[in-house]
Amino acid sequence: MSRMSTSTIQWGEFTVARFLRDIWQRKPLLLRQALPGFKPLLSRAQLFALAADDDVESRLVQRDGRRWQLAHGPFTRRQLPSLQQRNWTLLVQGVNLHVDAASDLLEQFRFVPDARLDDLMISWASDGGGVGPHQDAYDVFLLQAAGRRRWRIGPVTDPTLQPGKPVKLLARFEPEEDFVLEPGDMLYLPPGWGHDGIAVGNDCMTYSIGFRAPPQGELLREVLWQLAENQPDGAIYTDPPLRPAATPALLPASMVRFAAQAFARLKPDVAVFESALGVYLTTPKPQVWFEAAQAAAGALRRACLQHGCRLDRRSKMLYTAGAVFFNGEVVPAELAGSSLLRRLADQRRLDAAQVQTATAAELAAIVAWCAQGWLHPAATASGQGSGRRAGQANDIGG
């Protein structure tokens, strides 16, 4: 498996800063040879093997004329159509959670805040395969990894879907542009842009690097949920003076007022919203689990001090001015101000010299996280380099 190094990224005349200013969230952009010489990070056989795994989210979309079929994985190889059959595609979600090289590829896109990053989806398609014309609530980079795919894109003027289809297909899609992507080409689409990608020839692999744009209502539900979880029970309801009930089924207005008063007393400040979002956005997806370290705490401690440490590819870490969030947890108050942990979150690694500056509390936390499998001593890295990748995410932004 090969890994792209930052120096091979050529965005043509578009520097990342200019891309973010003029293009991001505004309009599509086709970057011919954005990643020249790009080689697929995993073979077709490796991708199909992932789709057979219980812990991996995958879908199979097949088209026969106007008839569409959708099935959810896992799929054994025999459950997938033959390679010779036309018009089918296999979509494998969250490949970055399972393959180090895929999670390394996402590092190249960290000029966008981690809070927006969703995952790397890889699709394999036979000739004619695709998921039909649709729109997504995602910013997406569509990187052609192997074979060729024809993209037709256009703004969505009418979001009506074709009725009775198992996949979401725009009823009236009027593409304005049409291009064929070759390996190394990359197409950026902002959320809500109509697109239809069809494999041209067999063995078409497209990598979708998706950035989720969460709807406001979803974030509000998370904040309210966490606010509610942290509420003390408080006073219990007392009846106003009662007379014998002639209408016992009537819900007392005083009880409604009592509930409304509790709500009115909530005065969430910005820290509450930060905390709720930090926990929500770092919570691992349900199919994610971490492998506890085999080594004892003392050995992990020595290894981190000697070689540094790195985040597991599945780990999610965010911070604000007042708090640090790690895999759905708020780090303890005594570490809330740690600049070392903020460095760990930004770099996704610490070198030995940085670990050696850790306070006793920071080092204890680092060792405990290593034991849980959220972090790994750098020397035991499997497939990931140790010292070579420092500052990589910054290089691309410069």
Ligand SMILES: [Mn+2]
């Ligand atoms: Mn899409």
